[in-house]
Amino acid sequence: MTEAIPAASPRVFSGVQPSGALHLGNYLGALVKFVALQHQMECLYCVVDLHAITAWQDPKQLAAQTREIAAAYFAAGVDPAKAIVFAQSAVPEHAELAWIFNCVARLGWLDRMIQFKEKSGKHKERSSVGLYTYPVLQAADILLYKATHVPVGEDQKQHLELTRDIAAKFNHDFDAEGFFPLTEALIEGPGARVMSLRDGLAKMSKSDPSDQSRINLTDDADAIAGKIRRAKTDPLPLSDSLEDLKARPEADNLVGIYAALSGETKAQVLATYGGQGFGQSFKPALADLLVERLSPVSAEMRRLLADPAEIDRTLAAGALRARAIAGPILAQTKAKVGFVGAA
Ligand code: AMP
Ligand code: TRP
16 A cells, blocks of 8 residues: 555645636636645646535536636646646546545534525525535545645535544544644635625625626726725725724725736735725726736636647646555545455
């Protein structure tokens, strides 16, 4: 059997679902962090197509959407020579570990998952069983590589807590202290929770029926400028105190987006634009900044997507590298469970 990978060696894992177009929340909450981390630790970035099919995906679209997420990773700056980038379904070990974890996680734990409640809505009994057990597959994604750090937006906090609960229960039940790490979520940062442009209390989301609520990674300069011009604000001018933003969610969100993109603090943004009406110079400057940052990304995505076979080759090479790590960890896990012929 291959040498065990020390549980404590730092390793990053994260994933994005190929279930629709990416938006500014995905970019700031996830992609920007992916790029920064690849210079610091070993990183695996997955396109989680097994997760995507927990809700209906048109088979004709799924492959295209998978390539689109991969292209977005690369266009944002993820380097496939450094980070391991692959499609989840190409590494069957994910589903196998998820089954074992289905038998570790408790129903009561899953009953508390907010995202399931949000996504299943009023018709829980008509949701797929996969949607219910989705967070267990997510724990398997992470622990299959004994990943120690997971960069995600704030909405994934509860799933990361569940991942730790599953790791701890597995380690305890199978007398394997320290076998799976207690993975840390990397959530902090100004882009951890980007809100809708139409409602400062709702998160920016691909499932929002209004396209005006979000900036898509593929929006052109005119679309971005129009959406920012129409972004909901209140009638007061931007103030120069951070305290004042707390009660003004739409203003807070726009200032937060500006800060995340420019690398400034919100206080610095207010020092420049405070005291003026939103339309005077803040909104135009924000639109310019968004175009400056996002248009090279969408241009590069278009370039990469013109050659889908090359994306498929890169993903296939990534899957091989991922399996080389996953295989031994799954084999050790199966041996701990008591499966004959495992390790
Ligand atoms: P999803 O598109 O749901 O697969 O999410 C992909 C990544 O983007 C995850 O890390 C999410 O936490 C993150 N994310 C999604 N929406 C937002 C948002 N509005 N603000 C910040 N991060 C987000
Ligand atoms: N649930 C995550 C989301 O909706 C996607 C995801 C699946 C993920 N597996 C993961 C994120 C593992 C981080 C690590 O955004």
